[in-house]
Amino acid sequence: MIFDKISILLTDKCNACCDMCCLSCSPQNTLHLDTQTIKNVIDEAAGFPEIKQILFTGGEALLYYDQVLECSAYARDRGLQISVYTNGFWGTSEQEAARVASDLKNSGVGMVHFSVDNYHQEWIPAENVLRAVHAVNEAGMKSEISIMETRETNNVHWVKELFKNELDKSKSGWWPLLPAGRAKGKINRDKLLNIFQAKKSLCYFDKMLLMHCNGNYYMCCSVYFNEIPRLKIGTISQNSLAELSDYVISDDWFFIMLNIGFEWFLNKAEEFGFVFPELVPCPCECCRLIFCNPDLMHKLENDVRLKADELRQQT
Numbered sequence: 001m002i003f004d005k006i007s008i009l010l011t012d013k014c015n016a017c018c019d020m021c022c023l024s025c026s027p028q029n030t031l032h033l034d035t036q037t038i039k040n041v042i043d044e045a046a047g048f049p050e051i052k053q054i055l056f057t058g059g060e061a062l063l064y065y066d067q068v069l070e071c072s073a074y075a076r077d078r079g080l081q082i083s084v085y086t087n088g089f090w091g092t093s094e095q096e097a098a099r100v101a102s103d104l105k106n107s108g109v110g111m112v113h114f115s116v117d118n119y120h121q122e123w124i125p126a127e128n129v130l131r132a133v134h135a136v137n138e139a140g141m142k143s144e145i146s147i148m149e150t151r152e153t154n155n156v157h158w159v160k161e162l163f164k165n166e167l168d169k170s171k172s173g174w175w176p177l178l179p180a181g182r183a184k185g186k187i188n189r190d191k192l193l194n195i196f197q198a199k200k201s202l203c204y205f206d207k208m209l210l211m212h213c214n215g216n217y218y219m220c221c222s223v224y225f226n227e228i229p230r231l232k233i234g235t236i237s238q239n240s241l242a243e244l245s246d247y248v249i250s251d252d253w254f255f256i257m258l259n260i261g262f263e264w265f266l267n268k269a270e271e272f273g274f275v276f277p278e279l280v281p282c283p284c285e286c287c288r289l290i291f292c293n294p295d296l297m298h299k300l301e302n303d304v305r306l307k308a309d310e311l312r313q314q315t
């Protein structure tokens with residue numbers, strides 16, 4: 001089993017409508033996974049010792065509050081660790097934040113991830129998120145704050161200042177914004193922070209399978225999962241977790257990407273006359289440049305098979 005965690009994208013509905021949302025979530029969206037489907041996958045996951053963790057995300061997963069609590073307890077009772085991603089809208093008062101944090105903790109949730117930046121705070125008051133993070137820390141769960149940046153934003157500075165009293169307990173990290181979903185039409189590409197050398201980039205795959213409320217499975221949780229058709233590896237109704245793992249392991253393109261990164265692909269593509277930027281905002285951009293170019297993929301097909309065979313013999 002190549003996967004060690006499953007991210008369950010419970011819904012594409014959200015109480016926010018952020019300009020940078022890679023899923024184009026909004027209050028009007030309606031996709032939503034039912035409880036029995038989630039429990040079936042949790043049962044399946046619990047049969048693999050390699051799979052340790054279930055993550056609930058969205059959209060805003062906590063719009064389906066009772067369902068998240070029920071499915072978290074179900075996964076906890078089968079030995080799995082639980083994380084929840086949220087925009088923190090529920091920290092409307094200290095009492096309410098403490099109530100939600102206590103419910104999450106009692107349902108087995110061990111970690112809560114928050115998204116905080118100018119894009120989210122157009123919709124969600126920062127004070128709500130601050131109260132929610134504080135309540136999670138007080139309840140004894142782990143918390144993490146994720147921040148998105150472009151050339152135009154200065155989110156890391158104000159977020160770290162606002163959360164300064166929580167940062168001894170909360171992890172925080174920032175990432176360059178990528179043009180996926182709604183961000184493609186709202187954020188100019190010249191505002192992106194190109195900070196990675198394309199040829200030195202390694203795939204970000206962290207063994208997390210994405211189960212989407214649209215009925216599909218994707219091999220990773222990059223914000224590009226929906227932009228790169230090849231990352232769709234199966235459907236919830238038709239494929240077992242074992243089949244998905246076997247598919248990823250046996251695919252020559254994935255095998256090269258996961259083992260040696262993108263330099264080999266980009267050098268080979270240049271031999272065929274393709275040109276790439278030297279710097280990209282994220283390694284996943286290399287993935288997009290390769291997998292969303294049918295002409296390039298056609299020309300590389302034979303070399304990819306030979307390279308994958310060579311690498312498999314070495315491992």
Ligand code: SF4
Pocket residue numbers: 014015016017018020021022023024025026058059060087115120
């Ligand atoms: S809060 Fe998150 S899921 Fe909701 S619209 Fe914003 S980025 Fe999308």
Ligand code: SF4
Pocket residue numbers: 202203204205206219220221222224225231283284285287288
């Ligand atoms: S490089 Fe590709 S496969 Fe790897 S995490 Fe990014 S989008 Fe997913």
